[in-house]
Amino acid sequence: xxxxxxxxxxxxxxxxxxxESLVGSHKKVILEKDKEVHALLGMYSDSLIESQIKKxxxxxxxxxxxxxxxxxVVLKDNILVKGESGTGGSKILxxxxxxxxxxxxxxxxxxxxxxxxxxxxxEFAMGGSTENSAYGVTKNxxxxxxxAGGSSGGSAAVVAYGGAVISFGSDTGGSIRQPASFCGxxxxxxxxxxxxRYGLMSMGSSLDQIGPFGNTVDDVEEAYKIISGNDVLDSxxxxxxxxxxxxxxxxxxxxxxxxxxxxxxxxxEVLDNFNQxxxxxxxxxxxxxxxxxxxxxxxxxxxxxIMPAEVSSNLARYDGIRYGLSHPGDTSIRSxxxxxxxxxxxxxxxxxxxxxxxxxxxxYDAYYNKANIVREMLKKxxxxxxxxxxxxxxxxxxxxxxxxxxEKSQDPLAMYLADIxxxxxxxxxxxxxxIPSGKTKDGLPLGIQFMAPSMREDVLFTIGRDFEKIx
Amino acid sequence: MSxxxxxxxxxxxxxxxxxxxxxxxxxxxxMQAILGYISEINQVSVVSSNLEQELINVVREDVxxxxxxxxxxxxxKEAPATEDGYVKVMQVLK
Numbered sequence: 163x164x165x166x167x168x169x170x171x172x173x174x175x176x177x178x179x180x181x182e183s184l185v186g187s188h189k190k191v192i193l194e195k196d197k198e199v200h201a202l203l204g205m206y207s208d209s210l211i212e213s214q215i216k217k218x219x220x221x222x223x224x225x226x227x228x229x230x231x232x233x234x235v236v237l238k239d240n241i242l243v244k245g246e247s248g249t250g251g252s253k254i255l256x257x258x259x260x261x262x263x264x265x266x267x268x269x270x271x272x273x274x275x276x277x278x279x280x281x282x283x284x285e286f287a288m289g290g291s292t293e294n295s296a297y298g299v300t301k302n303x304x305x306x307x308x309x310a311g312g313s314s315g316g317s318a319a320v321v322a323y324g325g326a327v328i329s330f331g332s333d334t335g336g337s338i339r340q341p342a343s344f345c346g347x348x349x350x351x352x353x354x355x356x357x358x359r360y361g362l363m364s365m366g367s368s369l370d371q372i373g374p375f376g377n378t379v380d381d382v383e384e385a386y387k388i389i390s391g392n393d394v395l396d397s398x399x400x401x402x403x404x405x406x407x408x409x410x411x412x413x414x415x416x417x418x419x420x421x422x423x424x425x426x427x428x429x430x431e432v433l434d435n436f437n438q439x440x441x442x443x444x445x446x447x448x449x450x451x452x453x454x455x456x457x458x459x460x461x462x463x464x465x466x467x468i469m470p471a472e473v474s475s476n477l478a479r480y481d482g483i484r485y486g487l488s489h490p491g492d493t494s495i496r497s498x499x500x501x502x503x504x505x506x507x508x509x510x511x512x513x514x515x516x517x518x519x520x521x522x523x524x525x526y527d528a529y530y531n532k533a534n535i536v537r538e539m540l541k542k543x544x545x546x547x548x549x550x551x552x553x554x555x556x557x558x559x560x561x562x563x564x565x566x567x568x569e570k571s572q573d574p575l576a577m578y579l580a581d582i583x584x585x586x587x588x589x590x591x592x593x594x595x596x597i598p599s600g601k602t603k604d605g606l607p608l609g610i611q612f613m614a615p616s617m618r619e620d621v622l623f624t625i626g627r628d629f630e631k632i633x
Numbered sequence: 634m635s636x637x638x639x640x641x642x643x644x645x646x647x648x649x650x651x652x653x654x655x656x657x658x659x660x661x662x663x664m665q666a667i668l669g670y671i672s673e674i675n676q677v678s679v680v681s682s683n684l685e686q687e688l689i690n691v692v693r694e695d696v697x698x699x700x701x702x703x704x705x706x707x708x709x710k711e712a713p714a715t716e717d718g719y720v721k722v723m724q725v726l727k
Contacts, residue, residue, distance in 0.1 A: 259710075261711065460674060466667065484720055485713075486713075499650065508656070515641070515644045519636075520671075528675060532675065536679075539677070
Protein backbone atom coordinates (compact mmCIF):
# COMPACT_ATOMS: atom_id res chain seq x y z
CA UNK A 163 0.00 0.00 0.00
CA UNK A 164 1.38 3.35 -1.09
CA UNK A 165 1.64 6.08 1.52
CA UNK A 166 -0.69 9.03 1.03
CA UNK A 167 0.54 12.52 0.31
CA UNK A 168 -0.45 13.70 3.79
CA UNK A 169 1.42 10.80 5.43
CA UNK A 170 4.57 11.55 3.43
CA UNK A 171 4.22 15.25 4.16
CA UNK A 172 4.07 14.52 7.87
CA UNK A 173 7.12 12.27 7.70
CA UNK A 174 9.07 14.95 5.85
CA UNK A 175 7.95 17.60 8.31
CA UNK A 176 8.81 15.46 11.34
CA UNK A 177 12.16 14.55 9.86
CA UNK A 178 11.34 10.81 9.77
CA UNK A 179 12.51 10.79 6.14
CA UNK A 180 14.56 13.28 4.13
CA UNK A 181 13.66 14.75 0.75
CA GLU A 182 16.83 13.23 -0.73
CA SER A 183 15.92 9.74 0.44
CA LEU A 184 12.35 10.15 -0.83
CA VAL A 185 13.56 11.28 -4.25
CA GLY A 186 16.26 8.61 -4.25
CA SER A 187 13.85 5.80 -3.44
CA HIS A 188 11.51 6.85 -6.26
CA LYS A 189 14.40 7.09 -8.72
CA LYS A 190 15.37 3.59 -7.69
CA VAL A 191 11.87 2.27 -8.38
CA ILE A 192 11.96 3.99 -11.79
CA LEU A 193 15.31 2.41 -12.57
CA GLU A 194 13.94 -1.03 -11.69
CA LYS A 195 10.53 -0.79 -13.33
CA ASP A 196 10.72 1.61 -16.22
CA LYS A 197 12.83 -0.56 -18.49
CA GLU A 198 9.85 -2.90 -18.71
CA VAL A 199 6.94 -0.45 -18.48
CA HIS A 200 8.41 2.51 -20.41
CA ALA A 201 6.28 5.12 -18.66
CA LEU A 202 8.96 7.79 -19.00
CA LEU A 203 10.66 9.62 -21.85
CA GLY A 204 13.40 11.08 -19.70
CA MET A 205 14.46 12.43 -16.32
CA TYR A 206 14.61 16.17 -15.75
CA SER A 207 18.08 17.66 -15.42
CA ASP A 208 20.01 17.16 -12.19
CA SER A 209 20.24 20.94 -11.83
CA LEU A 210 16.43 21.27 -11.82
CA ILE A 211 16.01 18.41 -9.36
CA GLU A 212 18.73 19.74 -7.07
CA SER A 213 17.44 23.31 -7.10
CA GLN A 214 13.94 22.07 -6.24
CA ILE A 215 15.30 19.92 -3.38
CA LYS A 216 17.11 22.99 -2.04
CA LYS A 217 13.96 25.07 -2.35
CA UNK A 218 11.83 22.39 -0.66
CA UNK A 219 14.22 22.25 2.30
CA UNK A 220 14.03 26.01 2.72
CA UNK A 221 10.24 25.84 2.63
CA UNK A 222 10.19 23.23 5.39
CA UNK A 223 12.70 25.29 7.38
CA UNK A 224 10.76 28.55 7.12
CA UNK A 225 7.30 27.05 7.56
CA UNK A 226 5.98 27.69 4.04
CA UNK A 227 5.90 24.03 2.97
CA UNK A 228 2.83 22.84 1.05
CA UNK A 229 1.61 19.22 0.83
CA UNK A 230 3.58 18.90 -2.43
CA UNK A 231 6.83 20.27 -1.02
CA UNK A 232 9.57 17.68 -1.47
CA UNK A 233 7.23 15.29 -3.31
CA UNK A 234 8.53 13.61 -6.50
CA VAL A 235 6.16 14.40 -9.39
CA VAL A 236 6.11 13.48 -13.08
CA LEU A 237 4.73 15.64 -15.88
CA LYS A 238 3.31 14.50 -19.18
CA ASP A 239 5.70 15.48 -21.94
CA ASN A 240 3.36 18.13 -23.39
CA ILE A 241 3.65 20.36 -20.29
CA LEU A 242 6.56 22.74 -20.72
CA VAL A 243 9.34 23.10 -18.15
CA LYS A 244 11.85 25.81 -18.98
CA GLY A 245 15.23 24.57 -20.16
CA GLU A 246 14.04 20.95 -20.31
CA SER A 247 13.13 18.73 -23.27
CA GLY A 248 9.48 18.63 -24.29
CA THR A 249 8.62 16.33 -27.18
CA GLY A 250 4.86 15.92 -26.89
CA GLY A 251 5.56 12.32 -27.87
CA SER A 252 6.35 13.55 -31.39
CA LYS A 253 9.34 13.23 -33.67
CA ILE A 254 8.76 16.79 -34.80
CA LEU A 255 9.88 18.05 -31.35
CA UNK A 256 12.55 15.44 -30.73
CA UNK A 257 15.24 18.05 -30.07
CA UNK A 258 13.04 20.79 -28.66
CA UNK A 259 13.94 22.56 -25.42
CA UNK A 260 11.15 24.49 -23.71
CA UNK A 261 11.86 28.22 -23.66
CA UNK A 262 9.44 29.00 -20.83
CA UNK A 263 7.61 27.38 -17.91
CA UNK A 264 3.97 26.36 -18.24
CA UNK A 265 1.83 27.86 -15.48
CA UNK A 266 1.34 24.39 -14.01
CA UNK A 267 5.10 23.77 -13.91
CA UNK A 268 5.61 27.18 -12.32
CA UNK A 269 2.95 26.53 -9.68
CA UNK A 270 4.52 23.15 -8.90
CA UNK A 271 7.98 24.69 -8.63
CA UNK A 272 6.61 27.43 -6.35
CA UNK A 273 4.94 24.75 -4.22
CA UNK A 274 8.32 23.04 -3.76
CA UNK A 275 7.44 19.87 -5.70
CA UNK A 276 10.37 17.88 -7.08
CA UNK A 277 9.84 17.56 -10.83
CA UNK A 278 11.71 14.36 -11.61
CA UNK A 279 10.68 13.04 -15.02
CA UNK A 280 8.71 13.52 -18.25
CA UNK A 281 6.21 10.84 -19.16
CA UNK A 282 5.30 9.02 -22.36
CA UNK A 283 2.15 9.85 -24.26
CA UNK A 284 0.38 9.42 -27.56
CA GLU A 285 1.81 11.92 -30.03
CA PHE A 286 0.41 15.37 -29.15
CA ALA A 287 -2.08 13.57 -26.87
CA MET A 288 -3.91 11.94 -29.77
CA GLY A 289 -4.82 8.42 -28.82
CA GLY A 290 -6.06 6.18 -26.06
CA SER A 291 -3.17 3.77 -25.59
CA THR A 292 0.24 5.56 -26.00
CA GLU A 293 0.70 3.36 -29.07
CA ASN A 294 0.85 6.59 -31.09
CA SER A 295 3.94 7.79 -29.23
CA ALA A 296 6.92 8.24 -31.54
CA TYR A 297 9.00 6.73 -28.72
CA GLY A 298 7.29 3.38 -28.16
CA VAL A 299 4.31 2.12 -26.17
CA THR A 300 3.88 2.27 -22.38
CA LYS A 301 2.93 -1.12 -20.96
CA ASN A 302 0.32 -1.61 -18.31
CA UNK A 303 2.03 -2.25 -14.93
CA UNK A 304 -0.68 -4.83 -14.14
CA UNK A 305 -0.17 -6.80 -17.39
CA UNK A 306 2.69 -6.06 -19.73
CA UNK A 307 0.84 -7.43 -22.78
CA UNK A 308 -1.74 -4.66 -22.37
CA UNK A 309 -1.78 -0.90 -22.86
CA ALA A 310 -1.62 1.54 -19.94
CA GLY A 311 -4.28 3.64 -21.67
CA GLY A 312 -3.80 7.07 -23.07
CA SER A 313 -3.02 9.53 -24.03
CA SER A 314 -1.47 10.18 -20.58
CA GLY A 315 -0.50 6.51 -20.23
CA GLY A 316 3.00 7.22 -18.94
CA SER A 317 1.78 9.49 -16.15
CA ALA A 318 -0.76 6.86 -15.05
CA ALA A 319 1.70 3.96 -15.19
CA VAL A 320 4.46 5.70 -13.23
CA VAL A 321 2.16 6.38 -10.27
CA ALA A 322 0.71 2.85 -10.53
CA TYR A 323 4.16 1.23 -10.27
CA GLY A 324 5.30 3.57 -7.50
CA GLY A 325 7.80 5.72 -9.43
CA ALA A 326 6.08 8.94 -8.38
CA VAL A 327 3.56 9.95 -5.74
CA ILE A 328 1.71 12.34 -8.03
CA SER A 329 1.80 12.89 -11.76
CA PHE A 330 0.09 15.20 -14.18
CA GLY A 331 -1.51 14.57 -17.54
CA SER A 332 -3.80 16.36 -19.92
CA ASP A 333 -7.35 15.35 -20.76
CA THR A 334 -8.97 16.35 -24.06
CA GLY A 335 -11.40 13.43 -24.41
CA GLY A 336 -10.55 11.18 -21.46
CA SER A 337 -6.76 11.12 -21.58
CA ILE A 338 -6.41 11.31 -17.79
CA ARG A 339 -9.45 9.33 -16.67
CA GLN A 340 -9.12 6.35 -19.03
CA PRO A 341 -5.45 5.55 -18.23
CA ALA A 342 -6.21 6.11 -14.52
CA SER A 343 -8.92 3.48 -14.85
CA PHE A 344 -6.68 1.07 -16.80
CA CYS A 345 -3.88 1.42 -14.24
CA GLY A 346 -6.02 1.28 -11.09
CA UNK A 347 -5.46 4.82 -9.79
CA UNK A 348 -7.41 8.09 -9.43
CA UNK A 349 -7.43 10.72 -12.20
CA UNK A 350 -9.18 14.08 -12.39
CA UNK A 351 -10.19 16.32 -15.27
CA UNK A 352 -11.33 19.61 -13.80
CA UNK A 353 -13.86 22.12 -15.12
CA UNK A 354 -12.72 23.65 -18.41
CA UNK A 355 -10.83 26.86 -17.63
CA UNK A 356 -10.08 25.82 -14.05
CA UNK A 357 -6.41 24.86 -14.57
CA UNK A 358 -4.33 27.11 -16.82
CA ARG A 359 -3.45 25.78 -20.27
CA TYR A 360 -0.52 28.19 -20.61
CA GLY A 361 2.49 26.14 -21.65
CA LEU A 362 0.47 23.01 -22.47
CA MET A 363 0.98 22.01 -26.10
CA SER A 364 -2.41 22.78 -27.61
CA MET A 365 -4.47 19.97 -29.07
CA GLY A 366 -8.19 20.81 -28.82
CA SER A 367 -8.13 24.22 -27.19
CA SER A 368 -11.81 24.26 -26.19
CA LEU A 369 -11.43 20.82 -24.55
CA ASP A 370 -7.91 20.51 -23.05
CA GLN A 371 -7.35 20.49 -19.28
CA ILE A 372 -4.29 19.52 -17.26
CA GLY A 373 -5.05 17.37 -14.23
CA PRO A 374 -3.51 15.15 -11.55
CA PHE A 375 -3.11 11.39 -11.06
CA GLY A 376 -2.74 9.91 -7.58
CA ASN A 377 -3.31 6.81 -5.50
CA THR A 378 -6.19 8.30 -3.56
CA VAL A 379 -8.89 10.95 -3.95
CA ASP A 380 -7.21 12.93 -1.15
CA ASP A 381 -3.89 12.97 -3.03
CA VAL A 382 -5.57 14.10 -6.23
CA GLU A 383 -7.45 16.85 -4.37
CA GLU A 384 -4.24 18.19 -2.82
CA ALA A 385 -2.49 18.28 -6.21
CA TYR A 386 -5.53 19.84 -7.86
CA LYS A 387 -5.62 22.65 -5.29
CA ILE A 388 -2.05 23.56 -6.13
CA ILE A 389 -2.39 23.74 -9.91
CA SER A 390 -5.83 25.37 -10.25
CA GLY A 391 -6.59 29.08 -10.28
CA ASN A 392 -7.12 32.03 -12.61
CA ASP A 393 -4.22 32.84 -14.91
CA VAL A 394 -3.88 36.04 -16.95
CA LEU A 395 -1.66 34.14 -19.38
CA ASP A 396 -4.58 31.91 -20.44
CA SER A 397 -7.46 33.90 -21.94
CA UNK A 398 -9.79 30.91 -21.40
CA UNK A 399 -8.99 30.73 -17.69
CA UNK A 400 -12.12 31.06 -15.55
CA UNK A 401 -12.33 34.47 -13.86
CA UNK A 402 -12.42 34.44 -10.07
CA UNK A 403 -16.04 35.61 -9.86
CA UNK A 404 -17.12 32.43 -11.66
CA UNK A 405 -15.06 30.26 -9.33
CA UNK A 406 -16.63 31.48 -6.11
CA UNK A 407 -20.20 30.61 -6.88
CA UNK A 408 -22.58 29.43 -4.21
CA UNK A 409 -22.13 25.79 -3.38
CA UNK A 410 -25.33 23.92 -2.76
CA UNK A 411 -25.28 21.11 -0.24
CA UNK A 412 -24.89 17.55 -1.39
CA UNK A 413 -28.25 15.84 -1.95
CA UNK A 414 -26.64 12.39 -2.17
CA UNK A 415 -28.37 11.69 -5.49
CA UNK A 416 -26.48 9.94 -8.28
CA UNK A 417 -27.83 10.01 -11.80
CA UNK A 418 -27.29 6.93 -13.95
CA UNK A 419 -27.97 7.14 -17.71
CA UNK A 420 -28.91 3.45 -17.82
CA UNK A 421 -29.64 3.10 -21.53
CA UNK A 422 -26.43 4.95 -22.41
CA UNK A 423 -24.39 2.64 -20.18
CA UNK A 424 -26.07 -0.59 -21.32
CA UNK A 425 -24.79 -0.17 -24.83
CA UNK A 426 -23.47 -2.47 -27.49
CA UNK A 427 -19.74 -2.95 -27.11
CA UNK A 428 -19.59 -2.67 -23.32
CA UNK A 429 -17.66 -5.47 -21.67
CA UNK A 430 -19.82 -7.68 -19.43
CA GLU A 431 -17.40 -7.57 -16.52
CA VAL A 432 -17.29 -3.76 -16.77
CA LEU A 433 -21.08 -3.59 -16.70
CA ASP A 434 -21.39 -6.03 -13.78
CA ASN A 435 -18.74 -4.15 -11.86
CA PHE A 436 -20.52 -0.85 -12.50
CA ASN A 437 -23.87 -2.24 -11.34
CA GLN A 438 -22.24 -3.59 -8.17
CA UNK A 439 -20.69 -0.18 -7.53
CA UNK A 440 -24.09 1.46 -7.84
CA UNK A 441 -25.57 -1.09 -5.39
CA UNK A 442 -22.78 -0.36 -2.93
CA UNK A 443 -23.44 3.37 -3.20
CA UNK A 444 -27.10 2.68 -2.40
CA UNK A 445 -25.89 0.75 0.60
CA UNK A 446 -24.19 3.82 2.06
CA UNK A 447 -27.19 6.07 1.66
CA UNK A 448 -27.04 7.38 -1.89
CA UNK A 449 -30.21 7.58 -3.94
CA UNK A 450 -29.88 6.35 -7.49
CA UNK A 451 -31.92 8.15 -10.11
CA UNK A 452 -32.30 6.86 -13.61
CA UNK A 453 -31.75 9.69 -16.05
CA UNK A 454 -32.12 10.18 -19.77
CA UNK A 455 -30.00 12.72 -21.63
CA UNK A 456 -31.17 12.75 -25.28
CA UNK A 457 -27.92 13.80 -26.94
CA UNK A 458 -25.44 12.13 -24.59
CA UNK A 459 -24.68 9.42 -27.14
CA UNK A 460 -23.94 12.13 -29.74
CA UNK A 461 -21.09 13.54 -27.64
CA UNK A 462 -18.60 11.22 -29.34
CA UNK A 463 -19.47 12.50 -32.82
CA UNK A 464 -19.42 16.10 -31.59
CA UNK A 465 -16.00 15.41 -30.11
CA UNK A 466 -14.58 13.77 -33.23
CA UNK A 467 -15.62 16.83 -35.26
CA ILE A 468 -14.63 19.69 -32.95
CA MET A 469 -11.38 18.15 -31.71
CA PRO A 470 -9.85 17.45 -35.19
CA ALA A 471 -11.00 20.91 -36.34
CA GLU A 472 -9.04 22.46 -33.47
CA VAL A 473 -6.14 20.05 -34.03
CA SER A 474 -5.81 21.05 -37.67
CA SER A 475 -5.58 24.71 -36.67
CA ASN A 476 -3.32 24.22 -33.66
CA LEU A 477 -0.83 21.98 -35.42
CA ALA A 478 -0.37 24.42 -38.28
CA ARG A 479 2.33 25.94 -36.06
CA TYR A 480 4.66 23.02 -36.76
CA ASP A 481 6.11 24.39 -39.97
CA GLY A 482 9.76 23.33 -39.80
CA ILE A 483 10.82 26.97 -39.80
CA ARG A 484 10.71 28.47 -36.31
CA TYR A 485 11.42 25.38 -34.21
CA GLY A 486 11.29 21.62 -34.41
CA LEU A 487 12.20 19.15 -37.12
CA SER A 488 13.03 20.70 -40.48
CA HIS A 489 13.28 18.86 -43.78
CA PRO A 490 14.02 21.41 -46.49
CA GLY A 491 12.27 20.77 -49.82
CA ASP A 492 12.89 22.11 -53.31
CA THR A 493 10.70 25.13 -52.63
CA SER A 494 9.58 26.89 -49.48
CA ILE A 495 6.10 25.36 -49.74
CA ARG A 496 7.53 21.87 -50.29
CA SER A 497 9.50 22.37 -47.07
CA UNK A 498 6.22 22.45 -45.13
CA UNK A 499 5.16 19.16 -46.70
CA UNK A 500 8.52 17.48 -46.14
CA UNK A 501 8.87 18.62 -42.50
CA UNK A 502 5.30 17.83 -41.48
CA UNK A 503 5.19 14.49 -43.27
CA UNK A 504 8.48 13.41 -41.69
CA UNK A 505 7.62 14.79 -38.26
CA UNK A 506 4.01 13.68 -37.69
CA UNK A 507 2.85 10.11 -37.12
CA UNK A 508 -0.16 8.53 -38.84
CA UNK A 509 -2.81 9.39 -36.24
CA UNK A 510 -1.77 13.03 -36.05
CA UNK A 511 -1.84 13.33 -39.83
CA UNK A 512 -5.22 11.60 -39.94
CA UNK A 513 -6.72 14.04 -37.43
CA UNK A 514 -5.26 17.07 -39.24
CA UNK A 515 -6.83 15.81 -42.49
CA UNK A 516 -10.13 15.12 -40.75
CA UNK A 517 -10.13 18.59 -39.20
CA UNK A 518 -9.26 20.17 -42.51
CA UNK A 519 -12.23 18.32 -44.01
CA UNK A 520 -14.85 19.34 -41.43
CA UNK A 521 -13.71 22.96 -41.65
CA UNK A 522 -13.57 23.10 -45.45
CA UNK A 523 -16.11 25.16 -47.34
CA UNK A 524 -19.02 22.96 -48.33
CA UNK A 525 -18.74 20.75 -45.22
CA TYR A 526 -18.36 23.40 -42.52
CA ASP A 527 -22.10 23.74 -41.90
CA ALA A 528 -22.81 20.01 -42.02
CA TYR A 529 -20.07 19.09 -39.57
CA TYR A 530 -18.35 21.83 -37.57
CA ASN A 531 -21.33 24.16 -37.23
CA LYS A 532 -23.73 21.33 -36.51
CA ALA A 533 -21.36 19.89 -33.91
CA ASN A 534 -21.22 23.24 -32.14
CA ILE A 535 -25.02 23.41 -32.02
CA VAL A 536 -25.33 19.86 -30.67
CA ARG A 537 -22.59 20.67 -28.15
CA GLU A 538 -24.69 23.56 -26.80
CA MET A 539 -27.80 21.34 -26.75
CA LEU A 540 -25.95 18.72 -24.72
CA LYS A 541 -24.63 21.32 -22.26
CA LYS A 542 -28.19 22.52 -21.73
CA UNK A 543 -29.50 18.97 -21.27
CA UNK A 544 -26.83 18.28 -18.68
CA UNK A 545 -27.43 21.45 -16.71
CA UNK A 546 -31.16 20.66 -16.74
CA UNK A 547 -30.46 17.22 -15.26
CA UNK A 548 -28.31 18.67 -12.48
CA UNK A 549 -31.09 21.21 -11.80
CA UNK A 550 -33.46 18.34 -10.99
CA UNK A 551 -31.37 17.58 -7.91
CA UNK A 552 -28.72 15.21 -9.22
CA UNK A 553 -25.25 15.67 -7.66
CA UNK A 554 -23.23 13.66 -10.16
CA UNK A 555 -23.71 11.47 -13.21
CA UNK A 556 -22.06 8.05 -12.91
CA UNK A 557 -20.86 5.76 -15.72
CA UNK A 558 -18.00 3.32 -16.10
CA UNK A 559 -14.85 5.24 -17.11
CA UNK A 560 -14.16 2.98 -20.08
CA UNK A 561 -16.34 0.36 -21.81
CA UNK A 562 -13.55 -2.23 -21.50
CA UNK A 563 -10.60 -2.96 -19.24
CA UNK A 564 -7.09 -2.30 -20.62
CA UNK A 565 -6.90 -3.87 -24.08
CA UNK A 566 -4.03 -5.77 -25.66
CA UNK A 567 -1.18 -3.89 -27.25
CA UNK A 568 -1.90 -3.86 -30.99
CA GLU A 569 -5.55 -4.84 -30.57
CA LYS A 570 -6.99 -1.53 -31.79
CA SER A 571 -3.97 0.22 -33.24
CA GLN A 572 -4.93 -0.51 -36.85
CA ASP A 573 -8.57 0.47 -36.41
CA PRO A 574 -8.87 4.16 -35.49
CA LEU A 575 -12.67 4.10 -35.26
CA ALA A 576 -12.60 1.24 -32.72
CA MET A 577 -10.07 3.26 -30.71
CA TYR A 578 -12.34 6.33 -30.85
CA LEU A 579 -15.38 4.36 -29.66
CA ALA A 580 -13.50 3.54 -26.45
CA ASP A 581 -13.87 7.24 -25.49
CA ILE A 582 -17.67 7.03 -25.34
CA UNK A 583 -18.01 7.60 -21.56
CA UNK A 584 -15.25 10.18 -21.11
CA UNK A 585 -15.85 12.69 -23.95
CA UNK A 586 -19.13 14.14 -22.59
CA UNK A 587 -17.20 15.89 -19.79
CA UNK A 588 -14.85 17.55 -22.29
CA UNK A 589 -17.56 18.51 -24.75
CA UNK A 590 -19.58 20.10 -21.93
CA UNK A 591 -16.60 21.46 -19.97
CA UNK A 592 -17.68 19.67 -16.77
CA UNK A 593 -15.37 18.20 -14.10
CA UNK A 594 -15.08 14.41 -13.92
CA UNK A 595 -13.04 11.91 -11.93
CA UNK A 596 -12.14 8.25 -12.39
CA ILE A 597 -11.81 6.13 -9.25
CA PRO A 598 -10.77 2.46 -8.99
CA SER A 599 -13.83 0.22 -8.66
CA GLY A 600 -12.25 -3.23 -8.44
CA LYS A 601 -10.72 -5.67 -10.87
CA THR A 602 -11.74 -8.18 -13.52
CA LYS A 603 -11.30 -11.89 -12.78
CA ASP A 604 -7.99 -11.63 -14.65
CA GLY A 605 -6.83 -8.92 -12.29
CA LEU A 606 -7.23 -5.93 -14.59
CA PRO A 607 -8.23 -2.69 -12.85
CA LEU A 608 -11.61 -1.09 -13.55
CA GLY A 609 -12.78 2.45 -12.87
CA ILE A 610 -15.99 4.34 -12.19
CA GLN A 611 -16.47 7.88 -13.42
CA PHE A 612 -18.40 10.64 -11.70
CA MET A 613 -19.19 13.88 -13.54
CA ALA A 614 -20.31 16.95 -11.58
CA PRO A 615 -21.70 20.39 -12.46
CA SER A 616 -19.32 23.17 -13.43
CA MET A 617 -16.84 24.12 -10.68
CA ARG A 618 -18.12 21.38 -8.36
CA GLU A 619 -14.91 19.40 -8.05
CA ASP A 620 -15.69 19.41 -4.30
CA VAL A 621 -18.66 17.10 -4.98
CA LEU A 622 -16.39 14.69 -6.88
CA PHE A 623 -13.98 14.58 -3.93
CA THR A 624 -16.73 14.03 -1.35
CA ILE A 625 -18.45 11.24 -3.28
CA GLY A 626 -15.06 9.87 -4.35
CA ARG A 627 -13.93 9.52 -0.72
CA ASP A 628 -17.21 7.80 0.18
CA PHE A 629 -16.73 5.43 -2.74
CA GLU A 630 -13.13 4.62 -1.79
CA LYS A 631 -14.34 3.45 1.63
CA ILE A 632 -16.63 0.81 0.12
CA UNK A 633 -13.94 -0.63 -2.16
CA MET B 634 -22.09 10.42 -49.27
CA SER B 635 -18.73 8.82 -49.84
CA UNK B 636 -15.37 10.35 -49.30
CA UNK B 637 -13.27 10.03 -52.44
CA UNK B 638 -9.62 9.69 -53.25
CA UNK B 639 -9.75 13.07 -55.02
CA UNK B 640 -11.01 14.68 -51.81
CA UNK B 641 -8.21 13.05 -49.86
CA UNK B 642 -5.67 14.44 -52.34
CA UNK B 643 -7.16 17.88 -51.97
CA UNK B 644 -7.03 17.72 -48.15
CA UNK B 645 -3.41 16.67 -48.37
CA UNK B 646 -2.63 19.88 -50.26
CA UNK B 647 -4.68 22.07 -47.92
CA UNK B 648 -3.07 20.56 -44.80
CA UNK B 649 0.48 20.56 -46.20
CA UNK B 650 0.84 16.85 -45.50
CA UNK B 651 1.92 14.24 -48.02
CA UNK B 652 0.12 10.92 -48.13
CA UNK B 653 2.43 8.18 -49.31
CA UNK B 654 1.14 5.89 -52.11
CA UNK B 655 1.49 2.80 -49.89
CA UNK B 656 -0.68 4.28 -47.11
CA UNK B 657 -3.31 5.90 -49.29
CA UNK B 658 -5.90 3.10 -49.43
CA UNK B 659 -5.76 2.54 -45.67
CA UNK B 660 -6.05 6.29 -44.99
CA UNK B 661 -8.99 6.51 -47.37
CA UNK B 662 -10.79 3.56 -45.75
CA UNK B 663 -10.18 4.92 -42.22
CA MET B 664 -11.42 8.39 -43.18
CA GLN B 665 -14.53 6.87 -44.75
CA ALA B 666 -15.26 4.86 -41.61
CA ILE B 667 -14.76 7.84 -39.30
CA LEU B 668 -16.80 10.21 -41.48
CA GLY B 669 -19.51 7.56 -41.71
CA TYR B 670 -19.71 7.48 -37.93
CA ILE B 671 -19.61 11.21 -37.21
CA SER B 672 -22.22 11.88 -39.91
CA GLU B 673 -24.81 10.68 -37.36
CA ILE B 674 -24.64 14.24 -36.09
CA ASN B 675 -26.94 15.14 -38.97
CA GLN B 676 -29.73 13.03 -37.46
CA VAL B 677 -30.03 15.47 -34.57
CA SER B 678 -32.92 17.81 -35.21
CA VAL B 679 -32.35 21.27 -33.87
CA VAL B 680 -35.51 22.37 -32.15
CA SER B 681 -34.43 25.47 -30.31
CA SER B 682 -32.38 28.27 -31.77
CA ASN B 683 -32.01 29.68 -28.27
CA LEU B 684 -28.59 28.16 -27.70
CA GLU B 685 -26.38 31.19 -27.53
CA GLN B 686 -23.08 30.38 -25.86
CA GLU B 687 -22.51 32.19 -22.61
CA LEU B 688 -19.04 33.16 -23.66
CA ILE B 689 -17.36 36.52 -23.35
CA ASN B 690 -14.25 37.84 -25.00
CA VAL B 691 -11.31 38.27 -22.67
CA VAL B 692 -9.07 41.08 -23.82
CA ARG B 693 -6.41 43.25 -22.29
CA GLU B 694 -4.28 46.22 -23.27
CA ASP B 695 -1.30 45.26 -25.40
CA VAL B 696 1.48 46.31 -23.07
CA UNK B 697 5.16 45.64 -23.62
CA UNK B 698 6.43 43.93 -20.49
CA UNK B 699 9.89 42.90 -21.59
CA UNK B 700 12.86 44.67 -23.02
CA UNK B 701 12.95 44.31 -26.81
CA UNK B 702 15.19 41.45 -27.82
CA UNK B 703 15.42 39.88 -24.35
CA UNK B 704 14.08 36.56 -25.65
CA UNK B 705 15.54 36.67 -29.14
CA UNK B 706 18.57 34.53 -28.48
CA UNK B 707 16.65 31.83 -26.62
CA UNK B 708 14.01 31.61 -29.32
CA UNK B 709 16.47 31.64 -32.21
CA LYS B 710 18.33 28.75 -30.62
CA GLU B 711 15.30 26.57 -31.45
CA ALA B 712 15.09 27.65 -35.10
CA PRO B 713 16.52 25.24 -37.69
CA ALA B 714 18.27 28.02 -39.64
CA THR B 715 19.17 31.55 -38.62
CA GLU B 716 21.24 34.42 -39.90
CA ASP B 717 22.19 37.72 -38.24
CA GLY B 718 19.53 37.37 -35.56
CA TYR B 719 16.75 36.35 -37.95
CA VAL B 720 15.04 33.07 -38.75
CA LYS B 721 16.23 32.08 -42.19
CA VAL B 722 13.66 30.81 -44.71
CA MET B 723 13.80 29.76 -48.33
CA GLN B 724 13.06 32.28 -51.05
CA VAL B 725 9.31 32.90 -51.24
CA LEU B 726 9.02 35.24 -54.26
CA LYS B 727 10.86 34.63 -57.47
